[in-house]
Amino acid sequence: MTQLNKIALITGAAGGIGRSLVQVFHDAGYHIIATDMAAQPQDLHCTCYLQADLARFVEDQVYASEVISAIRKTLHGAGLNTLINNAAIQILGGAESLSRQDLRTTLDVNLLAPFLLTQALLPELEAAKGCVVNIGSIHARLTKKNFVAYATSKAALAGMTRALAVDLGPRVRINAIEPAAIETAMLKDGFNGKPELYRQLEACHPQQRIGQPEEVARLALAISAGGMNFLHGACIGLDGGIASRLFDPDC
Ligand SMILES: NC(=O)c1ccc[n+]([C@@H]2O[C@H](COP(=O)([O-])OP(=O)(O)OC[C@H]3O[C@@H](n4cnc5c(N)ncnc54)[C@H](O)[C@@H]3O)[C@@H](O)[C@H]2O)c1
16 A cells, blocks of 8 residues: 555445445545445445454454554555544434443444544554544434434544544544434335335425435545644534424424
């Protein structure tokens, strides 16, 4: 891998938004180190694909060292320009039904893995004057029933983004993107056979639509590119205006 090109490490690269992140950063000339617990999808434009489980990465120190070594090996001593903490899980359940394991796994993947990856790769990020982009969610601020585990993890990810910005100071920039509903295959599957509900979902966004994965990826690229150095500790909503809307009944 040459240091002529910028290098991005993207987690959750096999998922709906992850694939767009890989494509958009690839098109912008980045070398991509892609990682996911799932097998490498065909036609993913990455320089290197590492299959790794981030829940295990958090719980198993030996495994974590192996994953970091594998990442360092692919870097060949180069710096890391962008770390995109995109992988996440969404375990639905309310106060009565969520298990300890549900909460632990959610916090491991959605919160602790982003922290521990950032921590482990600080030397490489600093060497490249790089940045971290955490993919959060509108659920950090506004949520609904049965999203307790996910919403808690994304709220904590926002807090971590701000706290690390203060802690790291000028060494490594860190920001978060907080999308509302994004049109991924998984989201569409959830509305299979329910076209009216899907239309309602679109209609409750002031822009009358939900977001596209490429919009998340393009914002991540803009944050990572040069000229945004003062953007630090920000949690940026990408929500078609829905977070500005009151759902009180009209009278
Ligand atoms: N799709 C949406 O509507 C939406 C909205 C707001 C925020 N987000 C956020 O965007 C990001 C990407 O979501 P997506 O919609 O592409 O979801 P997705 O499920 O399609 O992708 C998530 C990826 O993370 C991977 N992953 C999950 N657990 C893992 C683990 N233990 N180790 C390694 N990889 C693991 C999965 O294999 C998957 O490929 C997530 O952080 C999600 O919270 C999505």
